[in-house]
Amino acid sequence: MAIQFINSQKAAELIPDNAVIALDGLLGADSPEEILEYLRARYKKEGHPKGLDVWHASGIGDSKHRGTNNFAEKGFLHRLVGGHYALAPELAPLSEANDFEAFNFPQGVLSQIFRDSAAHKPVLITNVGLGTFVDPKISGGRLNDAAKKATLVNRINIHGKDYLAYEVPKPNIALLRGTYADEDGNITFDDEPLTLVATAVAMAAHNNGGKVFVQVKRVVKSGSMNPKDIRIPGVLVDYVVETENKDMTRQTTDTIYNPDFVNSAVVKEADEINVPLDSKKVIARRATCILDQRTDHVVNFGIGKYPETCSLVLKEEGLLDNIVTTVEGGSFGGTPLVGGDFGAAIAPQAIIDEPYMFDFYDGGGIDLTFLGLAEADRKGNLNVSKFGPKVAGTGGFVDITQNTPKIVFTGTFTAAGLKEEVKDGKLHIIKEGKVKKFVKDVQQVTFSGEVAYENNQKVWYVTERAVFELVKDGLKLIEIAPGIDLQKDILDQMEFKPIISDNLKEMDPRIFQEPIMNIKNNS
Template sequence: MTTKINEKELASSIPDGSTIGLVGFGGMGQCDKILKAIGHQFTETGSPHDLTVFHTAGQSDKSNGIEHIAKEGLLSRVIGGHWGLAPKMRELIEENKIECHCWPQGQLTHLLRAMANRLPGQLSPIGLGTFVDPRVEGGKINNRAKATDDLIKVIHIDQEELLLYPSIPLDYVFIRATSMDEDGNLTTEEEPLKLEIISAAHAAKAYGGKVIAQVKYLASKQSFHPKDVVVPGYLIDHYVLVDDPETEHRQVPSTVYSPIFSGDVRTPNRSLAPLPLNVRKVIGRRAVKELMPSAVVNLGIGIPGDVIGGIINEEGLNEFMTLTLESGIVGGIPVGGNEFGVARNASAILDHEYLFDYYHGAGIDITFMGAAEIDAFGNVNVSKFGDRIVGCGGFIDITQSAKRVVFCTTFTSGGLDILIKDGQLKINQEGKFKKLTKHVNQITFSGKYASDHSKDVMYVTERAVFVLTKDGLVLTEIAPGIDLRQDILDQMEFEPMIASNLKEMDPSIFQDILRESGQVEVH
């Protein structure tokens, strides 16, 4: 029977050294009321301490979610996918105050299902050749973790090489829903995402763990249509009822609740203002030219998630393809920014882990991803920059399986200033940091694995386009107005191969025009 529990009572009852599973995505879906209470309990009493936290996606938008428990001593180990929007957690990780293991987000969602079946772990080729491969770094992303034994193992089955991500028994899992009836059944009608709450609940139960649900509303028995129930009541041990949704249960960081993000209201696509013509839009416009008819498309965080959906909408290409976001969104126009993972006018909102089934199995037709560093071998780093640890999110799962990969990034960073005029590009001020470097700090995408498997990989910047070959990167296009030596070759730490038929990028990319529906060619 599901019983109500006070968040303070819950926090005080958690034994030291427990392993806790969290569910959320960025600033969405996290149990803020519960996590705040745990943080306060530790500050006041020093307990619970030395917790292990397991989570799939990032769990904060810089101020909420996992940030409430990002305290030295409270946590001893974290196994997760991303901390880019969790500055307090990053500080703990970077200063080696907690042990940190970074695994691919999709593998973490599927590991929950393996745990639900009491299997030894999740078996997959995803991660081979990257920093999660135990022959590289084993997913041990800070020095404290590197001092421990490998958790991930290399397994061979019928001469195929695979990675085994081990099961992590959970003592507690915290999941969030909108409503709960008197039998404990949960629905998610106001949530922007379903996430992996059913798999997380099953995983906890498989090892005798407790499932705690945070909810906004209580309903009488048999209030819900059976198909609307996302988690059945027999899986729920206790629930915490929200008092103040404004601070404890926001739908997305920008609002407590909007029917747009839950899919209950659709807005006219034409009501969205065109994006300004800047460096990010230029990169997005060039990337969009790689779309093909009827493609199933994935957009990653950063430039792709922020601008490509808007460009596709502006150019009337929505009907020619299906956009997806790793959070479970199908269709619509992504919001981007610190609300990456939600969209306006989605056609479907799937469970988080089920969309990764498609990514891993069928392989997305084309994915657009960001890149922080690229080297001569086509390796890409998005997970660790010097001492700054971000994590990989779903990047490895998606790029390793996709049929085509298009990386989208500025050529340099740190003060880059450009002028776009008359269909040409001019560099007013070069960025301080070169992104095309001799060696990436961490291999989040393996150029060798991609070339060995004949992957179609492209690297798009505002001034140059490269493709991956078995011999490394080849420069294939430069922007109009750009000097090959001064603006490209001198701004790289390696000398790329140059295509014999080096082309100029389409000048229309650099023109501030709104192209009408049906006038843009999809290849």
Template sequence: AMEKRFFETGHPRDLTLFFAAGQGHRDGTGGDHYGHEGMVKRVVGGHWDRAPKLGDLALANKIGAYNLPQGVITHMYRDIAAHNIGTITHVGLYTFADPRNGGGKLNECTKEDLVKLINIEGEERLLYKGFPINVCFLRGSYADEYGNCTVHREIGPLDVTAQAQATKNSGGKVIVQVEKIVQGGSLDPKLVKIPGIYVDAIVVGSIEDNMQCLGMPYDGALTGEFRIPVDAIPAIPLDAKKILARRAAMELPQDAIVNLGTGAPEKIANVAAEEGISDKLTLTVEAGSIAGVPYGGTQFGAAANSMAILDHNVQFDFYQGGGLDVAFLGLAETAPNGDLNVSKFGTRLAGAGGFIDITQNAKKVVYCGTFTAKGLKTECKDGKLIIVQ
């Protein structure tokens, strides 16, 4: 609706867009609704890859643009809500988020410093500066007549509570889209993640607008409503990425707590299910799932058969504190000394996502990639990988 209004009237203009995880599917959805010159003036994001129009504006030096660690941004919501001076953390030191290496700025027209190097008790830390949030658009499941909202039919609570609090305490407006409105007081209070006292407006969306994931209808296995047999999860075809995933799975220690990144690493969950070893490890995803089988594609962030589904920011508390035994992550470029780039390459702005939060704190990290540029052609025959080009 905002995109349509901008096309028709030229307003709203000069917005600042603030998000942690990826928004969209590289097809005009999600964050790309804001990807028009003049509509946004500044974007502060964690994972940019799902919104290529925004990335193009940043790379063309047409908007102010920052890439900050995804987990840090989830914690910024909480600190903005609490009116703290900012988010103080070790995450991002010595990376491009460090002000000594650019402070997360993505282009020349981005001037304001959002990250500051500080010293506390003789130790270096980064201070990520917060700012007021004027409007917040959230997704809920059901709302009651008092504005209380659940997220029990979503893949997780994500950051809805912290974002609503940050906006409310900034004097802003909180707008929540839901599937339906029910009688006041009829919702289980333990399911309410957005109290009505935070909410300014409720919008009832269409069936299409309320898809659980982009293009995907509701699946109760992703919310904990029911469990599905592991053998009901379809096997993935043998290709280069599956071969990478099978090799990476050999690095799994017994009873490990694991994080899987996007791309090739997300297929490790399928391999573990196919090999019947899912119960020998605990797979986790940034979005908040503990255990189960993480999904990929437009359902990345969701997991079937989870044992628990935490808030996005709470999951990153655990990650940043070193709770992961091993992380499997993708890569775009690597230098001989081991330096890695996953965020900006060629004409594509992917953003670091949770890469920095995870790699700086996991006990072991395994990188998965083909070490090729565009043009690789492969096929699999007789259980072997054949490089065609």
């Protein structure tokens, strides 16, 4: 079939009932928002297409109405398999009501699964997810009772070792977004900060006999694009969808395309970093002490205010230039961005496709990662994916923590109303948080302490008042902050008693003072 040039409304009309849709995007980047909005409008008007089976690797949306929120209509979905759910809150009530089968798999696994689908592989085999909620011994990634009808991951043993085998979908529809298409259907990503899983998704749908729709900003003449800039060859494309609203090509609802995201030559002098001395900075300072400048050269910073503050503190100390940052969307180097621009970086050194970035992570390519600490338990397990009925999803957390040699979890000791002050070289707790974050058993295992210990990974849990490390029998308390009472401020605020080091130390008092430079590695 010759390539057809259509609008977004026509694209929505061509999606059949019970379609298996492979979808690309990360927050707002690469997301074919205009097609999705027309698709939702058609369903609300006609009741079609219905019973959709949607697969996506990264979280797609704005935490309001965009992205996968467009599927939040009763009967619209049959199944959703996603790497992250927090950006699509409109889906939560339908998932809880079992209106569709809801699965949460690791972001990296899902990015790689499209590649395997293109190659007609029956399963994706990996160690990622062992010992976590994705493991079929626990929940198999199921998020609701409706999902119990299906099994999408199994345990297998190869050469005496356990692995997870994830079922590979056969999408018959791919929904993508690029920047330009030529008259032969070749697609470039000039104005997108990342390329994500676009090539793999297009190839998966094409090789499984499906149709590939690509929303673009503009159609240009054949032969006018550099072949090396083309990320989706025209042979894979069935429909080019030139957007009606040029604003739909922006990265998020707030930020218009920024050349700094995609051009390493566009480097501006950053304003002087001056992080205020509060509990966030204390956590970040102590966490970054773990980074060894001699051996830790490739580093990942997770999303959230505490990992992000680690990056700022390293910049303030003049140490960020000595390492190469990475973000799971595919960027190496530069300054990783946060909030609605997470995934992009200012002046990156290189940008690769997302499945290859997770290949890099899975093979132990990064030396150290700084991640958030939402809930930890006596076994060293961590939960960042589910809190009561609220499902955030794992994102790349499981992939990154499964194979990184050194992991630093960062966060406050308690939550909900916690007020603290850093003064006179000490930490002062003004009002204790109502919620204990160190619990007997986490609500959902996003990180397995047992598996990490068996894999000889080094793991720290850094808070403003206490530092723990992972040992064979769980969490071991190794440091407390100056001004903190061991019993009242630590042990009484935990649901379990940790192992206490025979050589329990006070955290370096310089962490609680200004100015500070070059703290010696305390770990």
